[in-house]
Ligand SMILES: Nc1ncnc2c1ncn2[C@@H]1O[C@H](COP(=O)(O)OP(=O)(O)OP(=O)(O)O)[C@@H](O)[C@H]1O
């Protein structure tokens with residue numbers, strides 16, 4: 001089975017072709033064009049610029065993907081595209097392209113939740129079996145989820161304010177490290193003393209699996225304002241202190257989820273991390289130690305498959321096609337779309353996730 005995946009929900013234009021073979025899944029091509037240069041002058045993603053950049057580059061990227069994979073549209077079994085959550089302009093560009101290709105080539109269309117892409121990547125890369133415990137840490141989300149099957153997710157905890165990725169991005173901006181902040185903080189932190197600045201770890205030590213990061217961001221803003229600016233040594237020390245505080249908070253909350261998972265799902269063997277922040281080396285190392293201490297295996301996709309990509313969307317297409325879960329060509333877009341069934345709707349949400 002071969003599926004073309006298309007991802008345009010934020011600031012990466014991506015197309016990929018993934019095959020399910022007897023030897024296991026194979027990524028035949030995984031193309032990505034980031035838009036850092038377009039958005040850098042604004043210090044963050046500008047939705048209108050993102051949509052226009054997707055429009056300018058998506059067709060070329062899909063052509064390159066098909067050529068690299070050496071397959072024709074006639075040889076693929078389905079076209080999968082992210083229909084949410086994300087920025088509406090980009091979602092329109094990618095979904096319309098995918099539906100057009102599916103219709104023209106006479107192939108099924110699979111409407112994909114971007115978060116399910118992150119959630120299932122470890123099955124593509126490491127063949128992880130359900131059920132598993134997932135720490136989903138990306139730019140827009142920070143959640144602990146029980147993954148019981150395709151389309152079957154239970155949220156154990158979520159952030160009360162910012163996501164971990166947003167916290168990296170916003171504090172990097174305050175420190176003057178540019179966008180995207182996660183990789184910039186990680187690089188700069190290597191030179192710094194993580195124990196120089198004392199920063200809060202919100203909710204640390206409390207029961208439950210929720211997160212909170214806004215206090216940490218405010219503490220960094222105050223520190224910089226009170227200190228009257230930063231020199232290079234300060235910058236590296238502050239980056240290291242921020243990274244340590246974010247990782248401490250994530251590990252503390254994940255430890256509670258691991259306890260819950262072991263009690264309620266003794267058959268489960270794996271702790272998984274996914275989303276852009278899961279590319280962070282310190283976080284990966286500490287999650288591996290946490291899992292080890294609890295007798296679990298730890299799996300995180302390679303860093304390039306933690307951040308946004310289309311291989312994960314093509315993979316969800318394969319998982320869903322194998323279960324007969326395809327969509328009509330009039331499938332709607334969902335700019336806000338929680339992964340877990342029955343989650344409270346945020347304003348603007350159109351529908352909740354459902355297997356039907
Ligand atoms: N090495 C790293 N360390 C820490 N954070 C990182 C690292 N690499 C990327 N990030 C962060 O990951 C985030 C991007 O992740 P991702 O592409 O999964 O998010 P998104 O697609 O924007 O959000 P969502 O998936 O929730 O819609 C950014 O906030 C970025 O700063």
Ligand SMILES: [Mg+2]
Pocket residue numbers: 114118138139275276307308
């Ligand atoms: Mg993402």
